[in-house]
Amino acid sequence: MAEIEQEIKEMVAKIIKVDERMIKPDANIFIEYGVDSLLGVEILAGLDKKFGLDIPEEKLKEIKTLNDIIRIAKETISKKA
Amino acid sequence: MSQGTFWYWRKLLRIDEPVSEEYLKEFKSPLVIFRPLFYLLVYILCKLYFRVKVFGIENIPKNQPYILAPNHQSALDQTMVSYAIGRKRREDLYTLATKLFYDRPVANIFIKIATNALRIDTVEDFFPALRAAAKVLKLKSSVYINPEGTRSETGQLLPFRVGVGVLAVETGAPIVPVYVDGTFRSMPPGRYFPKPVQITVTFGKPIYMDGYFKKKENEMAYDVYKEVTDELFKRVSLLKVGNKDI
Numbered sequence: 001m002a003e004i005e006q007e008i009k010e011m012v013a014k015i016i017k018v019d020e021r022m023i024k025p026d027a028n029i030f031i032e033y034g035v036d037s038l039l040g041v042e043i044l045a046g047l048d049k050k051f052g053l054d055i056p057e058e059k060l061k062e063i064k065t066l067n068d069i070i071r072i073a074k075e076t077i078s079k080k081a
Numbered sequence: 082m083s084q085g086t087f088w089y090w091r092k093l094l095r096i097d098e099p100v101s102e103e104y105l106k107e108f109k110s111p112l113v114i115f116r117p118l119f120y121l122l123v124y125i126l127c128k129l130y131f132r133v134k135v136f137g138i139e140n141i142p143k144n145q146p147y148i149l150a151p152n153h154q155s156a157l158d159q160t161m162v163s164y165a166i167g168r169k170r171r172e173d174l175y176t177l178a179t180k181l182f183y184d185r186p187v188a189n190i191f192i193k194i195a196t197n198a199l200r201i202d203t204v205e206d207f208f209p210a211l212r213a214a215a216k217v218l219k220l221k222s223s224v225y226i227n228p229e230g231t232r233s234e235t236g237q238l239l240p241f242r243v244g245v246g247v248l249a250v251e252t253g254a255p256i257v258p259v260y261v262d263g264t265f266r267s268m269p270p271g272r273y274f275p276k277p278v279q280i281t282v283t284f285g286k287p288i289y290m291d292g293y294f295k296k297k298e299n300e301m302a303y304d305v306y307k308e309v310t311d312e313l314f315k316r317v318s319l320l321k322v323g324n325k326d327i
Contacts, residue, residue: 045090
């Protein structure tokens with residue numbers, strides 16, 4: 001799981017174009033880094049492409065922090081299993 | 082990793098799903114029976130009170146759906162643009178109206194007379210409105226969208242939101258940049274009666290999407306949508322400073 005968390009962090013950093021080391025797990029990425037909320041869609045697309053996770057669009061509203069993204073990914077993985 | 086994500090946006094927008102011709106009827110309120118009378122009054126006001134001037138009307142594409150993207154600084158803007166494009170184009174135009182305006186009883190009646198309105202929630206959830214707008218464009222009708230998302234409180238352009246770029250790239254509809262001048266001086270936000278100020282409506286040359294289709298195959302889709310939106314912002318800014326040949 002730690003590996004997945006690291007991969008998600010790298011993916012998010014690439015999408016929001018922020019140095020991975022700068023991302024605080026509980027910071028609101030849209031406010032803290034001035035990121036357009038539409039990039040949440042790219043994050044869902046990334047999770048789908050990289051891990052095959054088909055996350056419902058309603059979850060977009062829950063995406064605020066890196067920890068939210070990791071939690072949603074983990075929930076979807078356990079539902080799949 | 083993040084390259085070529087447009088397929089996901091298309092899935093969210095349900096852009097490849099078939100659309101019934103009946104769909105457009107949802108946005109034609111029974112109040113449209115008052116539209117001819119409303120625009121007769123608008124015509125008189127535009128001629129005598131606002132002395133409206135229209136430039137670049139020939140830039141509006143013919144025989145294909147398009148997105149009209151004007152600046153937004155007054156409640157008068159949509160009506161001024163609708164007046165400028167004429168009756169035929171007006172009847173085939175669907176306007177994304179922010180819920181702040183759409184959900185007020187008097188404004189709701191007004192907007193349903195003035196245009197075929199699609200309610201948009203720019204704060205909580207804009208996907209239903211983007212989906213609706215995409216369906217309208219697929220049915221060969223046109224869409225009016227304020228890329229700023231809300232009225233400017235100062236008369237200066239606000240940053241443009243990327244939704245307009247998403248819509249254009251994924252439907253292939255060209256965007257017509259529009260600049261409305263004078264409405265802020267006439268009736269800024271918070272004012273309910275317009276002052277007699279001359280208003281001009283300038284239509285710029287359309288931004289066609291052909292050049293962007295290839296890019297979206299290889300780049301993160303958002304970046305392509307943003308590029309389109311930035312180009313639109315540039316064009317509207319140039320129209321604002323009086324450059325009518327844009």
